[in-house]
Structures are given as C-alpha cells and as structure tokens.
Amino acid sequence: MNRELMPMTIGKLTSLQTLPFFDVGEDKGHKIEELRSLSKLRAELMIYNLEQVKGKKDAEKANISRKLNIHELGFHWVKIGSPSAAEDTTSINHEDVLEGLKPHGNLKGLKLQNLEGKSFASWMMSSRDV
Known part of the structure; x- marks a missing residue:
C-alpha cells in the first residue's frame, strides 16, 4: 500500500482488521485520533510521523492500549536533528507522546525509530x- 493513498477519515472503517501502517498528519481526517475506533485491528501496526502528535493527551486518543489483537507495534518519528539545548521541545514531545501510546500488556514486539x-x-x- 502506498502511503500517499491513505484514505482520509480511516477511523470510520470500524470493522477494519488489517492496517499495516498509519501516517499521522496535521489535517482533520489524518490525525492520530483516527485510530481511536479501530478496535478490531490485528497483527501489526506501524505509526509514522509521530512528530505531528502534540503530546500525551493527543497520543492517548489513539486508544492503543485497547487494541488487544495488535502484537507488533512500530512508533516512528522523522529525525529532525540533534537537540541544540538541554530543554529541547522535540525531546519533550517524543517522551510525552510515547507515554500516551501505551500498548496492552501482551505485546510481543515494539520498534522505535528516531526517538529523541x-x-x-x-x-x-x-x-x-509473570
């Protein structure tokens, strides 16, 4: 599937079971909350462009912890560069967003890319x- 062809408002497809990736965008219909109602997703899900998510509250809108049939998750940020200051806002955003993307406890694999x-x-x- 070509990432440019991601349908707008995919969250309305509430019976969707397979979604190998989701590209977060700034526009309505492409935000992280589109994942909220996709509770039947299974197998794996890679989420790209997490730098578009503003913080923990926005990340929580994806309801990742309620997607019990997802076994492999990937969280991907676009590499912006090395932090130039100790209080870099990119680092704060990454940590905050990651906190809000908490998965269920039976996850088998997690991939993090460009977490800063x-x-x-x-x-x-x-x-x-155990």
Whole structure:
C-alpha cells in the first residue's frame, strides 16, 4: 500500500482488521485520533510521523492500549536533528507522546525509530507479573 493513498477519515472503517501502517498528519481526517475506533485491528501496526502528535493527551486518543489483537507495534518519528539545548521541545514531545501510546500488556514486539527523548516511557520500565 502506498502511503500517499491513505484514505482520509480511516477511523470510520470500524470493522477494519488489517492496517499495516498509519501516517499521522496535521489535517482533520489524518490525525492520530483516527485510530481511536479501530478496535478490531490485528497483527501489526506501524505509526509514522509521530512528530505531528502534540503530546500525551493527543497520543492517548489513539486508544492503543485497547487494541488487544495488535502484537507488533512500530512508533516512528522523522529525525529532525540533534537537540541544540538541554530543554529541547522535540525531546519533550517524543517522551510525552510515547507515554500516551501505551500498548496492552501482551505485546510481543515494539520498534522505535528516531526517538529523541532522554528517557523511556514509564510503561516500558515497569515489570509485568509473570
């Protein structure tokens, strides 16, 4: 599937089970919340252009934790460059967004690309009961 052909308002396809990738955009119909109602997604999902997501609250709108049949996730940011200051807003955005994208506890694989934060999300650092 060509990324330029991503349908607008894909969130209306509530019975959709396969969506190998989603490109986040700034325009209505391409924002992260389009993933909210896609609870039947299965297998893998790669989410690109996460720099377009403004923070944790926006990221939470995707309801990633409720997509129980997703086993492989990929979170991808466009590499903007090295932080020029200790309080770089890109780093803050990355960490905040990652925090809001918490998946369910039975995830089998996670890929992070171009994450420029200074720490991982708290959900990545907590141990699960075995």
